[in-house]
Amino acid sequence: MASVLATRHPEDTVYGQVGDVTVPLRFSTLAGEYQVLRERAAVLDLGGHRLIEITGPAAVDFAQRILARDVEYLTSDRCMMSLVLDDSGQVVDQVIAFGREDGLLLESSCGAGSKLLDHLNAHAVDGAEITDRSAELTVIGLEGPYAWGVVGRLIDGELASLPFESVVDATWEDVDIVFARTGYTGEYGYQMIVPREAASRLWAGALEHAQAAGQEALELAMLEVRQPIPRHEATPGATVIEIGANWLVDITKDDFVGRDAVLEAFESGDGRRTVGFTGCEGVPAPGTRVLAGGQDVGEVVHAVHSTGLGATLGLARVDPELAAAGLDLTVGGLGVTTLTSPYIVPKSWSIPII
């Protein structure tokens, strides 16, 4: 599935396949888009995120069972990020759940919509209707230290200072949109769920105040603040503890799919832990072995060249006692140092919304 905005993207946009979708990886250069995201404000085509609605009398109970976090009282002015697990505790997806008057709306991670939809359908219950709304709706994001200013100019200044994870049913040029304060990169972040037929106009409108950034810049900035990217980090067999996504699970909930497996992982304390590292030349491939004092202690999960650090930045999954900052390890024969997250300090943390 291609983005509804594809016709609006520049001709030399570089696309790539992410899961079940084709998304813009870069509109221009990674460095340029990264800089826009970290220094000013970036517009994001999040058309690769599937929108699935759950409605009906059993909607909340169903969502409560499917989602690993507590959504019982998720009102229509709130959203939250949660993992979706399978029975064995493996990550199916990492979603944003929006409270709605008549149920919930789930936004999948990039390219994981089909997998999520299949999982939902496999667990479907009477009274909870599952509807893929992606044929009608798409998502456009804004992210950056001055993204709030774009919101003010584009829609309404009142929306810019919404608390994190707040949702408002708003109107933009007579089009009903769902507006949310979210954020993937540590910068001010917003998402707008819009009808597909209005998406081009909103995209063009946003570009009057900000520049587009593609999936590569977004994922780089996410990694720099240790925002989980499930397609890179949820490797087969890894538990949520090993992935380091405990915060996206609430084991105090009585019941949800995958809870037993998560509890077992919590209680056993087994497995590895994920930690950031920097230092080596080049970008090691996933699976590259990590050594400590000559001993194999784990492997690389995901690594990139971080524009913010000006160096390689990666995640390694290592023995628990080594998942700490400031340790010298070896990756592919080259020395690296483990880091504490966030690996760069977002500019937004020192910029007030005015």
Added chain:
Amino acid sequence: MALRPVVVTGLGIICAAGRDPAEFWTRLTTARGGLAPIEDPAYAVFAARHAGQVPDAWIDTQLPAGVEAGDRTARLALVAARQAIEQAGLPLPDPGPSAGPGFGSGVGGPGPAGPDPGRFGIILGKCQATPGPQGRYQPMHHTADVVARRLGLGGPRVLVSTACAAGGNAVGLARDKILTGEADAVLAGGVDPLLFGTYAGFAGLQALSTGPCRPYSHSDGLNLGEGAAFLLLEPLDLALARGATPLAEVAGYGLSADAYHATAPDPTGRGGAGAVRRALADAGLTPADVHYVSGHGTGTPANDAMEAKVMRLVFGERAPQVPTSSIKSFVGHTLGAAGAVEAVASVLALRHGVAPPTIGFDDDSRADLDYVPNDARPMTIDTVVSNNYAFGGNNVSLVLTRPRTGAGPGPSGQPRPHDPPARRDAVITGLGPVTGAGTGIAETAAAITAGRRADGRAPSLEGRTFAPRSLWRHMNRLSRLAIAASRLAWEDAGLKLPRRALDDVALVFATGAGSAESTGGFDDSIALNPNKPAVLSFSNVVLNATGGAVCQTLGLRGPTTTICNGAASASIALDCALEMIAAGKADVVLVVAADETPAPQATATPEGAGSASAASAPSAHSGFPYGLPTSASGAEGGVPGVAGGEGASGPVAQGAGSGAVAFVVESAEHCAQRGGRPYARVAGTRHVAGEGAEPVARSLELPGAAPGLVVGAATGLPRDAEEAAAVRARMPDALLTASAALIGDCQSATGAMNIALAALAVRDGITPALAGASGPEVAGSSGGEAAGGPYVAGPELAGAVERAVALTAAHDSVRGAVLLEAV
């Protein structure tokens, strides 16, 4: 509809920037602030030491000797109250230890007749529970009682505790009491002293500025202050009739809840803007009419940034042209008094046509709003908006205007024509009791039917969370109880409202003492180390914190307030709900009352620190309402009543307990439109202030036919006999029961439970049994003839109860009665 105009005829103030209104105004207009380092060595432990203190001499020289010696809070309040009465041209009663009969009785010599003392009320805003001479916390309403007793005020008596918004809130509620016709004059204001514990709490929150605060420019923190301020409110027609000079009109007020956070304001400013918009709508004005805004202006970054947003939201492009200033730069943050202090300043601003400045303002700051920097500004001022924002996310805005009189002869003009008070039927549509007897109305009804009682059990919240877990796990016991009660009442009412409608759902919280857990935990932390206060507990020490938590959890952003009149709080809160509905400010109001038994451990008082131990425990409880043991089950016969309950083998005495009881009050029209099933119509309420047994009888003077059931306020105290005798005399055929028989004495929650049980009896025909059918003697009564009863003998009432009365009692302060009727 033209509302009866309500005007201010007297002002009183004592604060760091002046001992009376004249001195206060002179200093405001000559930029002479009152912030100075605290000399008390106890405060040397803090890095920040500037505060707005009132010199003792300012108090001493304005009060007759011996007045409430040692009670600084009451003395501050009395100074300001007396000034307001004096300026209004009303006589002050004799200064003896027991006040004279008061106003309208010729006391004070010849002069225009003042209001009837029974129609002269006091509504006091207060944030902190203050310690009495023995170091124990006084009941929240104590200061209002002292002032009322000293000044002979027998009318409506309300203690409102919406933290830092309380003073402004009090002025609004006072206007309501005049609009409903309950009062002809009300002293409305606020008071708070400087307390060590509060100081430590703000220091712990890193909220104090190390120098004099500089709102809107440096915004590096606030200074605490102390003081009292009162405005004397009267209806314009009565004020003119007695020749008084209207100083300003209280044209409207607005309340709102942020539903956002315990201490931080909603950064969008939408909560604050909501209050201003409601206040302007209440006044029939628009933002374009506003000439000057008296800001909350604490000087904290969060507040000052939020207020700028409120200005932009409300005034749009005109925001930079609307002067707004903070007189906290002169007096510090006087907490519960602040709204009243600023209302006094606003009235003076209207009178003199001068906007007081924000002093200490840094001219180099890049402010894009007009904060009236450093110099007072003469200007045309016909309309002032005065804003206050509080912990718990409570916001209040007052609209004050130059008094407008009707055309006609006379030096002060003629009264303006107005319509009679608005009437809208209200019904109770949902009940949410959370007590030791049951969680929810179904469990409670089952307990009543089976004759089960709390017997000292704490309410159970097992098996269900009532809030998002992320919030729930950080909440104290009282908030959890209140939230559970609120949600259960909401569900019982069958209310399904869209998000947008929740923005207009109101909440009135009632509590005697707030969270004993948080108060105790905070005081303990201060006693150990004043520089390491338990800040999470501190944010829950304010009485309205629990109400704020309910709003946050249920997403309610409508008008909200908190009433702290002991065990009478719930019926007074119901009055507030009825006023909101009558005025069209809300269609749905959630009233929730919650109290808990104090933590058992004693707390130490740091030397010289002026902190206080936990609230005093109720005393002299027999545990049996009217001295009557409750029957253990409906099947068993009654046990003859014995005072003190001794010799009663079966039943267990009900002592002090914890509980929360919520009920949904709805306009009858709203309920009918949505097809709701009401329990009962609220046919009338009545509150009588005063000491002793006399107010008990008067509180029962309700309109219409006699009720079939009275749910009394008895809790097992010797004084229950007064109530039983009064009920017997006024309503000889009514069955009598009391919720304390079921749940024990849960202070405000007991009052709310009485209202809930009256509603349950009217609709579903059940009520807790109190004793055998034989009509035993009333405890404490003498003589052979039973002075009270008949008491309810079994849970199933013989026939439908068409009318039931619920009683509430804060002894020697306020008695309340609520009449419910079948729909």
